[in-house]
Amino acid sequence: MIIRLMLILSFSTCLFSAVYAHIYYNYIFDTELEHSDETIMQISQTISSTASIAAYLEDKDLANEVVNGLVSNDIIQSAALTNQHTILAKSILFSEREARTFNLPNPFILQENIGFIHVVPNTQYIRQNARDIAFSSVQTLLVVIVPMLIIFAGLSYILISRPLGHLSQQLTNIIPGSAHRIEIDTAHEHTEIGKIGKGINAMLSNTEMLFEQERSLRLEIEHLEKRFRLMFERSSSPTLLVREHGEVSLVNDAAKDLLAGMGVDCQERFPDNLGQYCKTPDILYTFTENSIKQKQVMQSEFEFTSPLTLSSVWLSMIILNTESDGQWYFQVFLADITSRKTMLNQLSHRAQRDSLTSLYNRYGAELTLLGWIDSDIPFSLLLLDLDEFKPINDIYGHNAGDEVLKNIAKNISHIISSNDLVCRWGGDEFVIAIKEFNKHKINNIAQQLLEAVNIPTHYERNGHQIELRVGVSIGIAHYPTHADNLKSLVECADVAMYSIKKTSKNHYTYYSA
Structure with missing residues (x-):
């Protein structure tokens, strides 16, 4: 058994050394490649001043000296120097496809680019050199690290692996949650191995206690789950x-x-x-x-x-x-x-409707018109005020006046489209809003409204039929031509309505500033 463990440790040590050596080899190889790239960049930067002057003066002799100086380095295979218009110099076997290019600033205006240095790295030389250096470094590393790993593996087995294996064997035979505990060798009573054994025994004691708690909690959870499921289903x-x-x-x-x-x-x-x-x-x-x-x-x-x-x-x-x-x-x-x-909709409907005529009341009309204004919908607003309505109330009573208002509301509702608005603004005033701007059509509607209001209302009083007649003065204003808000628009229509009421009555007119 011990021989088998030693063989495993030896094999593990060799495997670890091989893997580490491979990783270290790749690291050194990649580092040398990066170093070569940096060297090429430094060489290019070193001769950039001379190359800038050659490109600025278009001096081909100086450009050839720069290119020859670059090619003299082992890590550079070929090079070329160009300005914005032509190739000033290039070495043999130069291939622009494989070249790295560096900008050449104007020697007098640093922000201006006047040419380029093209450098083709000697890839074969660079990679071979990197391989040689990496291999040499790995050889040096293995000479130092392999003996140390072997010694470390042997000591680890004697001082750690064998005692831990004994603890592991005992722990394998213990059933979690039982009263069994592992035995600690007296030689390791005060060592780290002994502390691990004591810690394992403490953990086994806690595990036994947790198992008991878990059994109790499981029974309680099952009881609560039944109660909550019952509450959920019967809710x-x-x-x-x-x-x-x-x-x-x-x-x-x-x-x-x-x-x-x-x-x-x-x-x-x-x-x-x-x-x-x-x-x-x-x-x-x-x-x-x-x-x-x-x-x-x-x-x-x-x-x-x-x-x-x-x-x-x-x-x-x-x-x-x-x-x-x-x-x-x-x-x-x-x-x-x-x-x-349903109840809220009914309440909202009642709140926005006139109880006498079933038309929109002022509150409902204002909500609708403010919505049109917020949506920037052009419309014409007609303010109707009845002529000679007060004498009807005074002579025949308010019931007669109510019949006139209901009859007028019915007549004008037949004229106005369902997409437009008809409202009893208050008292004997009505407001009509029409999504129409054509003056000819508005004139036609206003004339129909005059005729509808002039239709007499037949009212029965003391067994006699009475014809009640009123006229109407109509003021017309347009949104947004005359006003850009509802209050001002109503005021404009009101001004127009009073202007016709003071002159001819029973007619209509448009607001004019």
Whole structure:
């Protein structure tokens, strides 16, 4: 056994020496090649001043002396000197393809380049010289290092390998977590080997204790896992556990019921299973992708079309990222907020509509017009103020006035396109916004509005039918020609409207500065 170990150590020593010698040989060889390259560069820099003068004066004799001086070096095979226009000198066997080129600065203007030195290294000589030097260095190294490695290997076996082998043999026979320990030789009681043995025994004691703790923790984890799985499955909040690439791992009962009610396959890859029914799928995919990349909690709301009922379903979605066993998961919490969205839409509709005429009120109109202005959409704004409306309220009462307003709202709504806006601005004032700039078309619409307002309203009072008639004064302003904001635009239309009301009434006019 000992002879076998010695043979292994001897073989290892020889192998190590051979590998190290090979590495050292390559290092010296590469170093000598680099040194030769640096030498060529230094030689070129040394004669660059003389070469610059030769190139500047176009002195071919001086150029030949420079080239001959370069070629006289063993590491340079051939060379040439050129200026910007011609070859001034070159040696025999010069090959520009194999040459290294160095710039020659103007001797009087350093920033200006006036020529080049082309140097072809004597590759065969350089490599042979590098091989000779490397081989000589390796021979010297082996003479010194091989005996030292052999001595070191022998001492290592006697002082370290054999005692450690004995410890290893004992450790192999010990079952982890058992009460068995290794025996330490009295000769190594106070040596490093003895300290290693004591350390191993201490580690075995800690291992036995950790095994006991691990068994206890495993039982506790199994108990907790059952409880958490039960909590997850019975939770009233629809929840999905999804792997990073979209595979659905777990779905609780609430999520199954919600998705089944929408006609969505809960086991299909997420978010593709929801994206095919989402009204804004691009936003949904971007939202999910950002959550996965940024590893942050993300929340948003999306509208879907149920494939079963073809009705709209609004879902609130929260994505929470978590890592387990080196793999990322994300928890998807869903909530059906359709009824809340419906209620909010109804409230928003009521807040923007006039209760009497069902037209936009001032608040709703301002929101729409500000959106047009933010989008830089040109439009014409018509401000309508009823003529002779106050006497109707005074004589026949507010109910009669309300009937007139409702009748006028109905008549003018038939004239205006659904892409445009009709609003009861307040009292007996109406605002109409049309995405049109053609004056002929605006005149036509204004004339139709005059005729629609002039249609009498039939009102029954005390069993008698009464015809209630009003006129209308219309002021017209254009965005952005007359104003670049809503407040100023309304003021312009108001100025135009009052100008027609003071003159002829029941007519229209455009704002003029």
